[in-house]
Amino acid sequence: MNNQCINDNCQSKRKKKRFVAQKSVCNYYNVQYRPNCKVCGACMRKSIIYFNRIGRRFKNQECMLDDIHPKEQIGVIELSDSDDDDVVNNATKPLTENSNQQIAKVSTSLNIILKDTVKPLIIKQEELCKSHLISKKAKLITRNEQLNNMMQQVDQGLEQLYKNLYKFDGQRKFKFDKEISIVENCEPSDNDIASVSTKLLPGLPDDLPKEGKLIRRLLQVGDKVYGMKHSQLQPWIEAKIKSSVSDTYFNIIFDDEEEKVLNYKNLAYIDAVNHVQYPVGSRVIAKFQDVNIELTDKFYVGVIAEPPKYINNFRYMIFFDDGYTQYVYHKNIRLVCGESPNVSDDVHKNIQEFVKVYLQKYPERPMVKFNKKQIVRTELNNIWCSAKVKNLDASLVKLKFLDIKIEHTEWMYRGSNRLGPIYNQLNSNNQDKRVRGTVLTDINKLLNRPYIEIENPTENEKSINIINSENTQKIQKPQENNGVIKSIKIPANCPKPLPYKHHECSHFCVLWVHYDYSQTKYMNVLSIPLHYGFIRCVTTDEKLKLKKVIYTTPCGRNIDNENKMYNYLKLTGYGNSQMTIDLFNFDCLVNPLSLFSVPEEFIRIHDISHEMEFKSINVVNSLNDLVPNHINYITQRKTSPGVNLNIDSKFICGCDCTDDCEDKNKCSCWQLTYEGPKNYPAIFKDHDDIGYSSKRLHKQVITGIFECSANCKCGKTCLNRVVQEPLKTSLQLFLTEKKGWGVRTLTDIPKGSFVCTYLGEIRTEQDADNDFSSNWGEFLADLDFLETVEAIKDGYESYVVQPEDESEYYTSSSDDKEFNRSSVTKSKMSMYESRMLLGMNLQDTNTKIDGKHELSKLNTQQKVESKPKSLLRYLDKDCSIYTLDAKVSGNIGRYFNHSCDPNIFIQNVFIDTHDLRFPWVAYFALSNIPAGTELAWDYNYIIGSVKNKRLMCQCGSKNCKVRLL
Numbered sequence: 001m002n003n004q005c006i007n008d009n010c011q012s013k014r015k016k017k018r019f020v021a022q023k024s025v026c027n028y029y030n031v032q033y034r035p036n037c038k039v040c041g042a043c044m045r046k047s048i049i050y051f052n053r054i055g056r057r058f059k060n061q062e063c064m065l066d067d068i069h070p071k072e073q074i075g076v077i078e079l080s081d082s083d084d085d086d087v088v089n090n091a092t093k094p095l096t097e098n099s100n101q102q103i104a105k106v107s108t109s110l111n112i113i114l115k116d117t118v119k120p121l122i123i124k125q126e127e128l129c130k131s132h133l134i135s136k137k138a139k140l141i142t143r144n145e146q147l148n149n150m151m152q153q154v155d156q157g158l159e160q161l162y163k164n165l166y167k168f169d170g171q172r173k174f175k176f177d178k179e180i181s182i183v184e185n186c187e188p189s190d191n192d193i194a195s196v197s198t199k200l201l202p203g204l205p206d207d208l209p210k211e212g213k214l215i216r217r218l219l220q221v222g223d224k225v226y227g228m229k230h231s232q233l234q235p236w237i238e239a240k241i242k243s244s245v246s247d248t249y250f251n252i253i254f255d256d257e258e259e260k261v262l263n264y265k266n267l268a269y270i271d272a273v274n275h276v277q278y279p280v281g282s283r284v285i286a287k288f289q290d291v292n293i294e295l296t297d298k299f300y301v302g303v304i305a306e307p308p309k310y311i312n313n314f315r316y317m318i319f320f321d322d323g324y325t326q327y328v329y330h331k332n333i334r335l336v337c338g339e340s341p342n343v344s345d346d347v348h349k350n351i352q353e354f355v356k357v358y359l360q361k362y363p364e365r366p367m368v369k370f371n372k373k374q375i376v377r378t379e380l381n382n383i384w385c386s387a388k389v390k391n392l393d394a395s396l397v398k399l400k401f402l403d404i405k406i407e408h409t410e411w412m413y414r415g416s417n418r419l420g421p422i423y424n425q426l427n428s429n430n431q432d433k434r435v436r437g438t439v440l441t442d443i444n445k446l447l448n449r450p451y452i453e454i455e456n457p458t459e460n461e462k463s464i465n466i467i468n469s470e471n472t473q474k475i476q477k478p479q480e481n482n483g484v485i486k487s488i489k490i491p492a493n494c495p496k497p498l499p500y501k502h503h504e505c506s507h508f509c510v511l512w513v514h515y516d517y518s519q520t521k522y523m524n525v526l527s528i529p530l531h532y533g534f535i536r537c538v539t540t541d542e543k544l545k546l547k548k549v550i551y552t553t554p555c556g557r558n559i560d561n562e563n564k565m566y567n568y569l570k571l572t573g574y575g576n577s578q579m580t581i582d583l584f585n586f587d588c589l590v591n592p593l594s595l596f597s598v599p600e601e602f603i604r605i606h607d608i609s610h611e612m613e614f615k616s617i618n619v620v621n622s623l624n625d626l627v628p629n630h631i632n633y634i635t636q637r638k639t640s641p642g643v644n645l646n647i648d649s650k651f652i653c654g655c656d657c658t659d660d661c662e663d664k665n666k667c668s669c670w671q672l673t674y675e676g677p678k679n680y681p682a683i684f685k686d687h688d689d690i691g692y693s694s695k696r697l698h699k700q701v702i703t704g705i706f707e708c709s710a711n712c713k714c715g716k717t718c719l720n721r722v723v724q725e726p727l728k729t730s731l732q733l734f735l736t737e738k739k740g741w742g743v744r745t746l747t748d749i750p751k752g753s754f755v756c757t758y759l760g761e762i763r764t765e766q767d768a769d770n771d772f773s774s775n776w777g778e779f780l781a782d783l784d785f786l787e788t789v790e791a792i793k794d795g796y797e798s799y800v801v802q803p804e805d806e807s808e809y810y811t812s813s814s815d816d817k818e819f820n821r822s823s824v825t826k827s828k829m830s831m832y833e834s835r836m837l838l839g840m841n842l843q844d845t846n847t848k849i850d851g852k853h854e855l856s857k858l859n860t861q862q863k864v865e866s867k868p869k870s871l872l873r874y875l876d877k878d879c880s881i882y883t884l885d886a887k888v889s890g891n892i893g894r895y896f897n898h899s900c901d902p903n904i905f906i907q908n909v910f911i912d913t914h915d916l917r918f919p920w921v922a923y924f925a926l927s928n929i930p931a932g933t934e935l936a937w938d939y940n941y942i943i944g945s946v947k948n949k950r951l952m953c954q955c956g957s958k959n960c961k962v963r964l965l
């Protein structure tokens with residue numbers, strides 16, 4: 001039989017006598033009452049003393065709650081002192097009818113007595129307890145407020161500490177310690193011709209007159225002149241006017257006494273003009289310098305093609321009649337005494353058409369943009385050869401021809417149609433009704449191949465401005481940027497990291513923060529972890545003298561890189577509610593708390609997506625009252641009749657991964673992404689660089705990305721699911737001053753982040769072409785994935801073949817050499833097919849005139865040949881190209897404007913179908929993008945390709961190409 005005291009903390013000896021514990025005693029010790037419960041004498045006394053005290057208070061009408069109560073709460077305070085044990089014991093004794101009546105009587109009179117005596121006491125006690133609790137509640141509220149205030153102070157202190165670590169100057173820029181220099185987006189070194197404009201520029205030469213009206217003086221008998229003694233392509237010789245035959249014809253005598261009657265268009269003044277500069281288009285003779293053939297200081301006839309300016313070292317560019325182009329100083333140029341109203345009528349037939357078109361279009365000049373060592377297909381003696389860029393000088397390029405027996409190097413004008421890119425553009429420049437072609441990807445830029453750009457005529461002025469405005473530059477904010485960068489506050493009641501104690505991490509480390517992505521709609525994406533128990537700070541690594549980002553996890557661990565964070569998330573993740581790695585960023589130039597904020601009054605529409613996107617996209621107009629034209633906002637692509645898009649998941653393969661597709665070698669979807677680049681080893685050198693890394697994309701994969709899909713075993717947190725996720729970036733549609741509507745980011749976007757997709761209606765090319773409402777294709781984007789991949793093949797070997805000095809290009813490994821060589825041979829075949837045609841039908845104008853000075857075809861125009869045939873031609877009839885039309889139906893992606901200095905790029909991604917004609921079109925960040933910046937991509941429009949359409953570019957970037965179309 002259990003003889004233990006019901007008080008767990010009973011101190012009395014085991015042998016001491018135990019009594020039956022009544023209900024009230026059990027209550028006092030918070031033990032459930034049972035008839036055989038026992039209590040020792042001491043513990044019973046203690047409870048009786050307590051109840052006596054309480055009873056007295058009750059009787060004296062004092063608040064019972066003011067007393068000291070046992071620590072454990074008492075379930076019931078029983079006022080009766082009836083002995084249940086007695087009741088149980090007595091229950092066995094039979095009661096007589098008489099005694100029953102007596103009990104009933106006593107009970108009634110007791111009830112009456114209790115009603116008269118105890119009830120008023122209970123009512124009083126109720127009142128007392130109520131006021132006691134009210135005053136206690138008030139005290140707790142005050143205390144709670146005090147604690148909240150203290151919490152706020154701590155938060156403010158922490159925030160200040162945070163700001164100090166960032167050195168946040170209120171205008172969002174970060175300041176760094178002096179010894180640290182962080183170079184972002186380095187310019188491509190002095191190889192790049194663009195860098196010429198930022199080099200230290202020379203001063204104005206003393207002998208260079210100002211611009212002004214050119215006046216030709218009349219020729220007098222006895223004047224010394226230069227005359228065309230032999231032919232237009234030979235040097236002009238000094239002579240004297242012997243007599244005038246008419247106003248325009250003169251009899252001249254050369255030094256060797258030979259006489260000739262020449263028109264004044266074949267005579268030039270003996271001295272350089274000194275009152276004004278020679279304008280572009282002036283007919284002149286100039287000293288031609290040719291180091292190769294030692295033929296210097298002789299005057300040849302030509303036309304001024306470019307005026308002297310900072311960027312060309314204050315020299316004139318001259319198109320000589322024999323086809324050469326050279327820079328010449330003012331002092332080495334003489335004005336021809338007369339010229340036709342159209343100066344091109346006077347030049348040699350070889351360059352006549354070229355000069356005519358050039359002067360008509362001037363100052364707009366398409367030129368090939370080169371980097372040193374690039375290889376470019378160039379015409380020489382009617383044959384297309386590979387030539388390597390040796391040097392650059394403003395508008396000229398020095399090329400060394402590679403696949404010819406006799407060494408040949410020459411300076412060429414970068415706009416010459418002997419250069420493959422210019423030639424191709426001229427030949428493919430059949431004007432169209434709408435924009436098309438390489439709209440989504442410019443292969444040449446991407447692969448660092450030479451490409452054409454229109455020279456910016458104001459470049460010269462710009463470079464002067466750069467020099468003069470140093471330090472004094474005051475950028476006036478355009479009105480469209482009517483917002484400020486604020487730093488958001490993480491609410492004080494958000495979980496904060498616990499002090500670190502040694503432990504193994506598991507999902508318990510983060511379970512308590514209750515992360516739920518569906519609740520994050522209004523948070524900056526990078527601030528999400530900071531709302532759920534993480535802290536992020538920037539510290540200086542004393543050893544490396546570099547700033548670095550450290551996250552403190554909810555369990556107090558410090559993590560300083562992406563890999564460790566990924567492992568942490570893996571260890572602590574639980575199901576689908578785990579955080580993904582793209583919510584974290586370890587770049588100290590990115591601030592997860594920055595938020596671009598515009599005054600409320602400029603917000604015209606709260607959400608242009610009508611809550612179809614996970615993030616609302618508000619429409620802001622700080623310029624006028626306009627709102628965007630209505631569009632049918634969509635979050636999935638639509639198809640128009642005739643487009644057979646099959647997104648049945650049965651037709652795509654899926655992976656079996658259960659590791660979030662972390663092991664790329666085991667994931668069959670990742671392998672699909674790797675497949676394309678295998679054909680282009682010279683372009684995709686580093687296998688690890690291809691595709692997503694921690695859900696970010698740092699480099700475009702032209703051969704496409706294949707994401708995991710509905711058919712895969714992997715879950716939502718898979719590393720190969722990026723573009724298919726709902727919109728995470730906080731975007732805003734706003735009215736720009738010169739480009740219509742545009743899109744800006746409200747938060748900092750780290751480099752490589754997925755921004756959003758470009759959605760529209762998929763239409764057949766023919767359907768889009770015939771639809772006049774599509775206009776010139778403003779909202780069309782050709783799904784030109786296949787064409788783009790084809791374009792990589794085309795000319796692939798010009799990227800690989802470096803026959804001149806192989807050592808520079810082949811890697812040291814002999815295996816690699818073999819690899820590259822075989823790819824050269826392979827691609828040469830296709831090159832042969834596609835390019836050799838171009839060499840045919842060229843006029844043979846490369847004849848020697850004077851035995852020394854070779855006639856070049858630098859500027860001569862060749863007959864237009866048909867475009868190289870594309871593989872697409874051989875594809876099935878049904879494999880036509882499709883177009884995304886976002887004019888009527890589209891998403892936020894349709895509003896992104898063009899910039900010549902873009903901050904986002906396009907990537908083709910396959911998700912719901914592996915039909916290569918139907919990629920998803922996705923935008924990714926090209927660099928870290930600060931909050932408040934407009935997002936813009938390079939439209940890659942081919943200038944002049946749309947009939948009757950001319951569009952000036954308003955992107956405002958330093959490298960603006962002036963024309964968009």
Ligand SMILES: C[S@@+](CC[C@H](N)C(=O)[O-])C[C@H]1O[C@@H](n2cnc3c(N)ncnc32)[C@H](O)[C@@H]1O
Nearest residue numbers: 739740741778894895896897898952953954955
């Ligand atoms: C795809 S839409 C972009 C959204 C457009 N701004 C709007 O208001 O709907 C392309 C059009 O935007 C304008 N645009 C885009 N970038 C431009 C730029 N850099 N300069 C001038 N206009 C530009 C041109 O009118 C172009 O036809």
